[in-house]
Amino acid sequence: MKEKPLRMCVSCRTMKPKDMLIRVVKTPDGIFVDKTGKRNGRGAYLCKEGNCIELLAKNKALNRAFQCEVSPDVIEGLKKELSNGADELG
């Protein structure tokens, strides 16, 4: 049995296998959902399931992870990107 690498969700601080999480990356151009998992930049992980993204607006977990102010607009953008991604997966 090969163990999957675990990563911690910055929002609920639960350790989960990478494929249960989405990677968000901070680049000089802004903060994006990293669908490939290969983008350069400071990364943070969030649960795919549940409301961890919703909670970000309140718990400021991304501010801590990225050590900068993350505006509610950015979080809205991430939520949109994710819902688009879900459509692609069908």
Ligand SMILES: [Zn+2]
């Ligand atoms: Zn979580």
